[in-house]
Amino acid sequence: MKKIINEFLNLVKERNGDEPEFLQAVEEVAETVLPYIVEHDIYYGKNILLRMVEPERAITFRVCWVDDSGEIQVNRGYRIQMNSAIGPYKGGLRFHPTVNMSILKFLAFEQVFKNSLTTLPMGGGKGGSDFDPKGKSDGEIMRFCHAFMSELFRHIGPNTDVPAGDIGVGAREIGFLFGMYKKLKNEFTGVLTGKGLSWGGSLIRPEATGYGTVYFAQKMLETKGQDFKGKQVVVSGSGNVAQFAVEKSIQLGAKVLTMSDSSGYIYDSEGINNEKLAHIMYIKNVKRGRISDYLETYKKAKFVKDKTPWEVACDIALPCATQNELNESDAKTLLNNGCLCVAEGANMPSTLGAVRVFQKAKILYAPGKASNAGGVATSGLEMTQNSLRFNWTREEVDLKLKEIMSNIHDSCIKYGKNEDDDYVDYVKGANIAGFVKVADAMLAQGIV
Secondary structure (H helix, E strand, O other), X not given: XXXXXXXXXXXXXXXXXXXXXXXXXXXXXXXXXXHHHHHOOOOOOOOHHXXXXXXXXXXXXXXXXXXXXXXXEEEEEEEEEEEOOOOOEEEEEEEOOOOOHHHHHHHHHHHHHHHHHOOOOOOEEEEEEOOOOOOOOHHHHHHHHHHHHHHXXXXXXXXXXXXXXXXXXXXXXXXXXXXXXXXXXXXXXXOOOOOOHHHOOOOOOOOHHHHHHHHHHHHHHHOOOOXXXXXXXXXXXXXXXXXXXXXXXXXXXXXXXXXXXXXXXXXXXXXXOHHHHHHHXXXXXXXXXXXXXXXXXXXXXXXXXXXXXXXXOOOEEEEOOOOOOEOHHHHHHHHHOOOOEEEOOOOOOEOHHHHHHHHHHOOEEEOHHHHOOHHHHHHHHHHHHHHHOOOOOHHHHHHHHHHHHHHHHHHHHHHHEOOOOOOEOHHHHHHHHHHHHHHHHHHHHOOO
């Protein structure tokens, strides 16, 4: 089996040797899915996974825009349309200087499995640009978004490809992108998700990824007869996902100790309550400041520069910042400090070494494709509401989100449970459950 896996990975590496993030994502999936393929004749010999790792379409384009000083700037735009076997391509747009083909291919590949797990009819895609919105004026961001969409609009549509937000793309950016799409196409459709409530957005969508991560962690804890109440929680990040993961953790009775950004992390031994969280939301969403600004108001807290919060003792860790933020050493520190549950709010925030540490220790560990699927699930619900020209209530959407996260958890148990000791390998479970639905659709549709 090891030989089969290595031969497959070597072939993928030959084609994508300069794309480390993508290769990491493929390796994590191949280690669990290839043994399953070999054991099931329906998939064996069809090169299903090899077809899955190759994007159906990879689009790159130039984005020219004018900054506030009148200088012409040039960025690169991307859209990776990975797999449409079960529905239109669906996945976010990321605006960040680190954006490149490797990162977007890894995100698109993960998205295929994540969207499959939701059971909603959505394929996988991802896109974005190396444009950095930090420090830019609203006018500059509008001009960039309009220029970006003036090319992207040719490749997307409500039944073709439905982008959403991601890092660097929030409600403001989605608004500018949608405005230009509407103008160019002369139609009002649900082509982007994460829209404002007054023009086609869904209630709970901003909260969905963070809430869903906590709902999934709660289901994992229930398998051990535990819950969030009284637990100490360490969270990384301070953007949308982290904010609402903290909010839901507080609602469930946990004590949240940390949040972070690229400059470091804050540690509040008294716990981040709703009032303190509201202040962090003001700092990050309105003031657009740094997490260290928290100490100007809450002076008893500590700020640790240029470090991640995994050295803080906790019961539950929620990585909600970015890829590969939690390494093997961090994982060992978490275990030594008594961490019993890790649920990923970000996409692939744990390195392969860290994942193996968690698996070897047999703690509750959920990969992002399962635990953070609530965001894209609610985007799927937004698409449905747009098609119906109808809006569900906050309670209805939240109930559907909880049900979807519960169903994803059940699927992970179905394919990931070890009958010998009742340990659930959520990585294996999520990968195989996501694979089966897409693979069945690909087989049914032939070699296309």
